[in-house]
Amino acid sequence: MTLPLFVEQMFNGVQLGLMLFLMAVGVTLVFGIMRIINLAHGSLFMIGGYALVAALAATDSYLLALPLALAAVIALAVILEVSVLRPLYARGPLDQVLATFGLTLFFNELVVVIWGREPLSLDIPRLLTGHVEIMPGVFYPLYRLAITGVAIVVGVLLYLLITRTRIGALIRAGSEKREIVAALGVNIGLLYTLVFALGAALAALAGMMTGPLLSIESGNGDPILILTLVVIVIGGLGSVRGALVGGLLVGIFDTFSRVMLPRIFGLNASSALVGMAVYVLMAVVLIYSRTGLFSAQKG
């Protein structure tokens, strides 16, 4: 593998990893505080993409469409949290998984009813077309650099939010002992809604930013969700740091296995291995540690 190819794939891997991080943060924060696994998180990723397409059609400007679409997804998330998620907090994992699975089925069909079965495509914003020379002789798409940058900025903001603000302190406290937080007079219901909306916004943002790279179609959030769950199993359930490390690990591992395995084993033999590589990684982590690398609770 030559150095330019290595650098290019490293950028791709980090970009995929950061997108998975944006997804995983939502799942892991919601779990950490509300103790619920939300299988409809992939739907929020998908809806993000569709919302951006709709908002673009209405406003014809990315600068207007992006906040508009984000606001729409956040509003949807608040409705979902209050109507479906909230009664589930007191339930066992089975009820939670089935109800949120039901939501996924519903949303996957709903977008077909509204936008049809044909995949939609999203153009790269005009300002962000073209390539940048990241090292002598290596040109990299500006758009991919831009979304990687956005993901890094969002990650830093998230870090500041969790470590430096009052809401962040409540989130951290809530994930340790939510009963005590509630007993101290904090409106825990409002905190739940905020955390769920935050996770939904991050998932939708990931869906919007990857929109121009992948096609926007019904069910496109499902494989991302399953990859996100792999990230969380590897990183440790409930840990934001685990989501970052797990996301980067899975993103880079997946990207390089797609490049390297065909070179080692030939195109035919490797096609099965390529899709399965990250799951093998997960198996290895599970053998090493039952609860992932950065589990919030040691098991």
Next chain:
Amino acid sequence: MRLNRRSALFGVLTVLALAVPLLGETYYTRFATQIAILGMAALSVDLLLGYAGLITFGQAALFGVGAYAAGMLTDAGIGNALIVWPAATVVAMLFALVIGALSLRTSGFQFIMVTLAFAQMVYYGAQSLRAYGGDNGFILPRRNDVAGIALANHVTFYYVVLALLIVVAVFATRLVHSQFGLVIRGGRDNERRLAALGFPPYRYKLVVFTIAGGIAGLAGALIANHSSFVSPALMSWQMSGQLLAMVILGSAGTLIGPIFGAAIYLVFAQVLSDYTDHWMLFFGPLLVIRVLFIRDGVWGLITRAARAGEAEAPRLDWARATAPARADSPVGGP
């Protein structure tokens, strides 16, 4: 008393099921066959869910492995069901053994996520089988035959499937009421106490996971024969979710409820799809409503009606059954 009613109900259902081909419509016979096969797969999920307390979101992978194994053998010219079906069952059990050995290291929420992930891995594996149509799957040249009797006849095939379903249901019922089943149920309710009594929970869970995988694999071999077609869609995560939904629509921890659940699910799908292509738009919310409002499933409703007047018997309460594990550690086992 309760057991008698249960047996009586079971008898009535068996007679009804036996009578389906008398309607003389191939359509109904094929539909009933499909219910029986998916009922068998759902029963395997219930064995894990209702008795071992294991919420698997990956049973479709083992269902699909059975279907692929049967399809590949048939494609290779081996048409004897007495060889193909046991082989498919064993292959699915081997997959279950490996997946279970890794997944059962985790518990609770993590177990759900890990089984889902490994199922997806098997799904991608099947997708990459170019010789077998890749993503599109492949068509079986013909149905298998049993000791010279061709199963191409839909009525014959239906009775074979029904007989197998009854054998599996009786086997599973005896299993959960055996000493082994007692240990499994003990592990569901209190794993630590079971370990303290000298039963290693991991090994017992792995055995039941493997057995359930075999049942799912057999159902897979049957579905391959039923539709003469095998594709990765059989292994999709939606399929795993639908199997869980069937168990829950029926009633978990009853073994018969899930067969009901499969019937309800398929009838619902059939009736709605006559009106709309978008029946999932209604099924999704139905699932949510079932979870939020009807807490013990349809079999629960029926047996409650049958027991009306009798004292309310304790039933499996999921919030309670899983509560100790949640309180101990929401992430991993002790």
